[in-house]
Amino acid sequence: MNRVYNFSAGPSMLPMPVLQRAADELLCYGESGMSVMEMSHRSADYEPIIADAEAMLRRLMNIPDNYKVLFLQGGASTQFAAVPLNLIGRTGKADYAVSGQFSGKAFKEAQKMGYDVKCIATTKDDNFDHVPVITKDMIRPDAAYLHICFNNTIYGTKYPYIPDAGDVPLVADLSSCIISEPVDVSRFGVIYAGAQKNMAPAGLTLVIVREDLLDYADPKMPTMLEWKTMADNGSMYNTPPCYTIYMAKLVYEWILSLGGLDVMKQMNERKANLLYDYLDSQDYYIAPVKKESRSMMNVTFVTGDAELDKKFAKEAAAVGLKNLKGHRSVGGMRASIYNAMPYEGVEALVAFMKDFAANNPKA
Amino acid sequence: MNRVYNFSAGPSMLPMPVLQRAADELLCYGESGMSVMEMSHRSADYEPIIADAEAMLRRLMNIPDNYKVLFLQGGASTQFAAVPLNLIGRTGKADYAVSGQFSGKAFKEAQKMGYDVKCIATTKDDNFDHVPVITKDMIRPDAAYLHICFNNTIYGTKYPYIPDAGDVPLVADLSSCIISEPVDVSRFGVIYAGAQKNMAPAGLTLVIVREDLLDYADPKMPTMLEWKTMADNGSMYNTPPCYTIYMAKLVYEWILSLGGLDVMKQMNERKANLLYDYLDSQDYYIAPVKKESRSMMNVTFVTGDAELDKKFAKEAAAVGLKNLKGHRSVGGMRASIYNAMPYEGVEALVAFMKDFAANNPKA
Numbered sequence: 183m184n185r186v187y188n189f190s191a192g193p194s195m196l197p198m199p200v201l202q203r204a205a206d207e208l209l210c211y212g213e214s215g216m217s218v219m220e221m222s223h224r225s226a227d228y229e230p231i232i233a234d235a236e237a238m239l240r241r242l243m244n245i246p247d248n249y250k251v252l253f254l255q256g257g258a259s260t261q262f263a264a265v266p267l268n269l270i271g272r273t274g275k276a277d278y279a280v281s282g283q284f285s286g287k288a289f290k291e292a293q294k295m296g297y298d299v300k301c302i303a304t305t306k307d308d309n310f311d312h313v314p315v316i317t318k319d320m321i322r323p324d325a326a327y328l329h330i331c332f333n334n335t336i337y338g339t340k341y342p343y344i345p346d347a348g349d350v351p352l353v354a355d356l357s358s359c360i361i362s363e364p365v366d367v368s369r370f371g372v373i374y375a376g377a378q379k380n381m382a383p384a385g386l387t388l389v390i391v392r393e394d395l396l397d398y399a400d401p402k403m404p405t406m407l408e409w410k411t412m413a414d415n416g417s418m419y420n421t422p423p424c425y426t427i428y429m430a431k432l433v434y435e436w437i438l439s440l441g442g443l444d445v446m447k448q449m450n451e452r453k454a455n456l457l458y459d460y461l462d463s464q465d466y467y468i469a470p471v472k473k474e475s476r477s478m479m480n481v482t483f484v485t486g487d488a489e490l491d492k493k494f495a496k497e498a499a500a501v502g503l504k505n506l507k508g509h510r511s512v513g514g515m516r517a518s519i520y521n522a523m524p525y526e527g528v529e530a531l532v533a534f535m536k537d538f539a540a541n542n543p544k545a
Numbered sequence: 546m547n548r549v550y551n552f553s554a555g556p557s558m559l560p561m562p563v564l565q566r567a568a569d570e571l572l573c574y575g576e577s578g579m580s581v582m583e584m585s586h587r588s589a590d591y592e593p594i595i596a597d598a599e600a601m602l603r604r605l606m607n608i609p610d611n612y613k614v615l616f617l618q619g620g621a622s623t624q625f626a627a628v629p630l631n632l633i634g635r636t637g638k639a640d641y642a643v644s645g646q647f648s649g650k651a652f653k654e655a656q657k658m659g660y661d662v663k664c665i666a667t668t669k670d671d672n673f674d675h676v677p678v679i680t681k682d683m684i685r686p687d688a689a690y691l692h693i694c695f696n697n698t699i700y701g702t703k704y705p706y707i708p709d710a711g712d713v714p715l716v717a718d719l720s721s722c723i724i725s726e727p728v729d730v731s732r733f734g735v736i737y738a739g740a741q742k743n744m745a746p747a748g749l750t751l752v753i754v755r756e757d758l759l760d761y762a763d764p765k766m767p768t769m770l771e772w773k774t775m776a777d778n779g780s781m782y783n784t785p786p787c788y789t790i791y792m793a794k795l796v797y798e799w800i801l802s803l804g805g806l807d808v809m810k811q812m813n814e815r816k817a818n819l820l821y822d823y824l825d826s827q828d829y830y831i832a833p834v835k836k837e838s839r840s841m842m843n844v845t846f847v848t849g850d851a852e853l854d855k856k857f858a859k860e861a862a863a864v865g866l867k868n869l870k871g872h873r874s875v876g877g878m879r880a881s882i883y884n885a886m887p888y889e890g891v892e893a894l895v896a897f898m899k900d901f902a903a904n905n906p907k908a
Contacts, residue, residue: 184573184578185572185573185578186577186578186579187580188579188583190583190584190585190588191585192585192784193582193583193586193770193784194583194585195579195583196580196582196583201571201572201580201582202572204571205568205571205572206797208568208571209548209561209564209565209568210547210548211612214549215547215548215549215551215865215867216548216549216551216867217556217559217564219556219559219564219746220551220553220557220558220746221553221556221558222553222554222555222557222558222868223556223558223747223835224873225553225676225867227866228904240682251577252614252864255618255619255620255623255748255786256618256619256623256769257618257784258781258783259768259769259783260618260767260769260783262768263551263767263768263769263770264767264770286777291768294764294765294768295765295766295767296765299695314698317573333729376783376784377635377812378784383582383583383786383788384586384785384786384788385618385748385749385786385787385788385789386748401657402657402659404623404625404630404654404656404658404660404770405622405625405626405657406619406620406622406623406625406626407626407767419622420620420621420622420623420739421555421556421620421739421747422748423618423746423747423748423786423789424556424747424748425743425746425747425748425789426748426786426788439813446875447695448762455788465830472848474782502578504578504579504588505588507583511585513717
């Protein structure tokens with residue numbers, strides 16, 4: 183077995199102790215006589231797994247009691263529709279900040295569905311090289327919610343603060359930064375996240391929703407997208423993605439064993455600093471993101487020469503630094519360094535970057 | 546490791562060679578240097594996996610070229626909404642046959658969403674102990690589709706034939722009988738199925754849709770439920786449930802290695818016959834389903850005494866025959882004997898049933 187460092191934006195690396203435990207338990211889980219993959223979601227064997235997953239996540243994120251935790255399917259993209267279907271009934275209109283491709287898709291989805299939505303801020307004209315400034319006075323006071331994408335995977339940006347939306351509930355896509363550092367859940371009305379970046383394999387979507395926001399669902403909406411239905415049924419209105427929830431539980435357990443999100447943040451900062459400090463110390467690579475908007479999870483850079491960028495990604499892969507190619511919509515390079523990426527992986531990347539720069543002088 | 550025989554209705558048993566291979570490859574897949582769980586869905590490592598999954602399923606089910614195969618999320622319950630959202634625009638109305646709980650839910654979902662739907666046949670008054678007779682003249686000629694549930698997991702019934710809907714496209718939920726025997730796909734407009742009974746762990750939904758039915762989607766519907774969007778993007782409009790698709794691929798590969806669906810049907814018939822023949826040979830247990838509607842996958846029976854039923858399920862579990870309790874809505878016992886249940890499991894069940902009957906004479 184020769185494991186690589188996988189810088190994929192998602193699905194992405196999982197912690198080795200988690201993978202090892204999953205492999206050990208795959209044929210037979212504890213005394214159950216079966217794989218977790220084979221367990222009925224309503225069985226005494228499975229119930230503690232989903233209960234523990236929720237309890238551990240609540241402990242990890244310090245989720246207040248008046249928030250429901252839902253384990254769903256369909257990815258963040260399904261929530262782009264579920265958010266207005268569940269919430270816009272509160273006042274009939276909603277505001278969006280567009281800081282990249284996914285927040286743009288969320289906005290367009292609500293528009294397509296015929297809702298009264300407004301883009302109150304965007305950094306599109308700057309190629310999304312920073313996140314927009316959001317102040318309370320920009321938000322319509324009668325908006326049902328303000329939607330943001332907290333960390334922008336493709337561009338490598340993140341809000342350096344939680345925007346103050348006043349009395350308007352803040353709804354945030356945290357797919358690419360969830361459980362990477364502590365976050366004050368009470369500042370949000372709804373947090374949602376695809377699991378495949380920092381929590382589990384693909385196929386699980388987490389929704390954390392304040393209870394008072396469960397009562398505005400469109401009565402004609404698809405039942406499976408109704409948060410209230412899922413909350414009332416403990417995420418088991420139908421069969422949940424049981425095995426992926428088990429994998430998430432193992433990941434939560436791993437982070438708790440390390441000391442929780444404060445420790446995770448320190449580890450992630452140390453990795454990100456290593457890479458950003460190197461980027462700031464040289465001029466072969468350009469880091470396009472404005473410093474105050476830099477993401478700790480997704481670090482983007484370019485050589486300024488598309489052919490060199492291509493060579494970089496190819497040669498890096500050949501030495502076991504895989505998936506460094508930037509998103510197809512922006513090009514360049516992107517190193518996604520989520521929780522499971524070891525410090526040594528970033529060290530190896532920086533060493534490779536130095537070698538590559540030395541071996542490939544620009545014209 | 547002491548594996549049990551797991552008669553769960555779903556999630557349910559997976560073939561041992563499949564679980565063994567998944568365990569062997571869990572930390573590192575081939576030369577990729579990573580787990581399949583960690584692979585970017587758009588990487589050269591992952592692409593052959595989803596391509597092979599589709600190719601193998603097409604071979605297995607003999608799916609005609611004018612049908613799209615979609616690997617989705619959300620379970621059959623999500624398709625209860627997706628079916629009318631994608632299809633009812635064809636004519637504005639749709640017909641349903643209600644043969645159990647899930648077909649009832651599908652009907653109610655379309656009703657709730659405000660559509661003109663009609664229940665053309667139901668066996669509700671007979672406690673769903675058989676499937677309804679469906680003839681062409683019962684179907685509205687201008688129905689956008691006729692919806693049926695082909696195998697009813699909870700009651701243990703199945704249509705003994707594919708109903709003739711004439712020119713009206715037949716839409717069928719095959720969750721609990723898919724790939725258990727050959728089926729003429731060309732007789733259906735749409736087939737859908739949750740994977741967690743006969744194909745993979747929970748978290749994957751298969752949709753097989755005739756191409757000419759992709760053009761009727763409600764323009765305001767959630768994009769993630771649009772079959773056309775998913776078909777145009779090869780099931781990768783967003784991140785698919787990559788690992789669960791890989792597990793399905795291993796299952797398809799296993800069935801192909803055994804000889805395909807003809808062989809699978811023989812194996813399943815042999816198991817079902819063993820159990821039904823025993824049920825028909827004695828009068829301690831009652832099999833409530835009418836013979837012509839019997840399911841090959843889900844076999845229901847009762848002692849006629851709720852306390853004895855409870856004792857049966859409990860004592861069976863204690864000797865490694867787990868999850869024999871019937872669905873909470875109907876009680877009694879249910880043995881789900883999907884593809885992965887070995888013949889020896891059904892033998893062990895029948896032996897236990899004989900012992901239990903001998904040891905627990907009725908008053």
